[in-house]
Amino acid sequence: MSHLESHLTDATEQSNTSHQPPLVEDSDPSDADSAYGASINSTISASLTSSVLNYRYENGRRYHAYREGQYYLPNDEDEQARLDMLHHIFCLVLDGALFRAPLFQHGQPQRVLDLGCGTGIWCMGFADEFPESLVIGIDLSPIQPDWVPPNCKFYVDDIESEWAYSPIEHFDYIHGRALCGSIADWPRLFTQSLANLRPGGWLEMQEFYCHVYDYDGGIDNAPCLKDWEVKITEASRRFGKDLKKANVLKQHMEDAGFVDVQEEIYKVPIGTWAKGRKFKELGRYSLVQFLDSVEPFSLALFTRVLGYTVDETKIMIAKVKSDLHNPKLHSYLHFHLVWGRKAGELGRSE
């Protein structure tokens, strides 16, 4: 094993919760309505009023209209393409699986909720794979397609508002992905999730921690990237929706009352520097995804929160992207998968 290989193997082993092998190892319902059988009474749910589509345009990007200003990333086609690529990356990490929680201990989950579903790609995948489940996706933006599996429904709503699903204890499985930076009050979100799960039901969060890990000191060749990470974290905190939260979600889930809480941390290289076919493929996508993230993450936070001009922000974006292309940079991210169960047995009264 080369020096680089053993170094990264050690780094992996030091993390108890790391599930993935070291970065070097991989060498080479159609009857949905009746299944649902209950109403969604949340704030605006089904109706797509014009105000929801009355998007805000700023600095060349398009932003959500419902609860305008609450979320700082755009919702335009470029952003949707980025989200779908992020979906692909999560699927690669999990070798094609959409979840880690042991969902099928008591048969197929009937009611599934996806928090902040984005383009709805995860919901549609789950609905296709499990036709007897009803999958509900909630988002501030109505950016999901019209032609979807019959057991998949989308609603515009704010997941940080009071939920009004009827009956309470409605869902067998609640899922959220890439929501760090979207949520002001994680403890409240998890408390609401717990209340809305059936006994025995699962909550799962799939997140990446917004820190660029350095493999071999190459980060010193990326000063703008380092500086950007510090500033964007600060901006997200001032905004009230901290980007760096993935590493505390397990604790928040336990504090909310979930049991059997598990966490796995996966290393995802940025770029093709790590050895092995799987990591090279992951790294190729994750570099493109990171490059495509710099502008959407920066524009609103730097101009609205930190007081940068648009030109200053765009110059900084160009420098950060240039750092990301530096071949001396051998960096990676941590993806955190966390899942926990509501105590009790999954039993149905109706």
Ligand SMILES: C[S@@+](CC[C@H](N)C(=O)[O-])C[C@H]1O[C@@H](n2cnc3c(N)ncnc32)[C@H](O)[C@@H]1O
């Ligand atoms: C980074 S995207 C992740 C999308 C999706 N979960 C995925 O993994 O592809 C975050 C999504 O959360 C949505 N969002 C942010 N705050 C929200 C809120 N308070 N209520 C509902 N959706 C929200 C955004 O509109 C956006 O689509």
